[in-house]
Amino acid sequence: MNSQPIGIFDSGVGGTSIWKEIHHLLPGESTIYLADSKYAPYGERPQKEILQLSIKNTEFLLSQNCKAIVVACNTATTNAIDYLRKNYKVPFIGIEPAIKPAALNSKTGVVGILATRGTLTSGLFAKTSALYAKDRKVIEQFGDGLVPLIENGMANSEEMHQLLQKYLRPMMEEKADYLVLGCTHYPYLIPQLKKILPTSVTIIDSGEAVAKQTKTVLENFQLLNTRAVGASYIFHSNADEKVLASLLKDYKQKIVVSHLDF
Numbered sequence: 001m002n003s004q005p006i007g008i009f010d011s012g013v014g015g016t017s018i019w020k021e022i023h024h025l026l027p028g029e030s031t032i033y034l035a036d037s038k039y040a041p042y043g044e045r046p047q048k049e050i051l052q053l054s055i056k057n058t059e060f061l062l063s064q065n066c067k068a069i070v071v072a073c074n075t076a077t078t079n080a081i082d083y084l085r086k087n088y089k090v091p092f093i094g095i096e097p098a099i100k101p102a103a104l105n106s107k108t109g110v111v112g113i114l115a116t117r118g119t120l121t122s123g124l125f126a127k128t129s130a131l132y133a134k135d136r137k138v139i140e141q142f143g144d145g146l147v148p149l150i151e152n153g154m155a156n157s158e159e160m161h162q163l164l165q166k167y168l169r170p171m172m173e174e175k176a177d178y179l180v181l182g183c184t185h186y187p188y189l190i191p192q193l194k195k196i197l198p199t200s201v202t203i204i205d206s207g208e209a210v211a212k213q214t215k216t217v218l219e220n221f222q223l224l225n226t227r228a229v230g231a232s233y234i235f236h237s238n239a240d241e242k243v244l245a246s247l248l249k250d251y252k253q254k255i256v257v258s259h260l261d262f
Contacts, residue, residue: 043116
């Protein structure tokens, strides 16, 4: 079972930011990635539908003999992971905004968070924020419109730049010194964000932490693949796979990207 792949799913292409961190830490692990781009963004859908989509993705990955599943989507984690853990036998690794390190390290006492509606209105986010940021001013901003632009290959467009300026302005006015990226799509906006934000603002996301947690979980369940060769990296999209492939161009010698109806 140790040589079986790790399954990874997201509401679209954004979770590839998580895949890159996992691949960097665990290059010997085979992976199967699902980009559910047809239904992106999850953050604007009702909880019942998010759960149904997460079940659909999980059952496909289990049909491919995945030994563990990374829910590389903040909205799916906050709305569905408890159900998935209770109803399926494989271990699940989730993702949530890295508000804890931001709150602990902020010097100004003001932290900005950019995330989807589905994440910021979830009970899990409210619980995490209350636990770690109760003595901090947290400026929450829905990232409406950002995911569709990224899904359409427009991360560096003028339209994206204008949206980000609008969303970040309140955080800058309040002197936030940390910006938490609460969606796995958003690391692809870091070049744009750096053009807008002062250099005093630290941008953080959850990618590295999720990769470390994935390794820990595999070790705890004795699922870590100790073979150094033979890993495969398969990516599926149910929309235009060209956008997915473009985000993985640095790995094109290793990966297989294909269209799949799911």
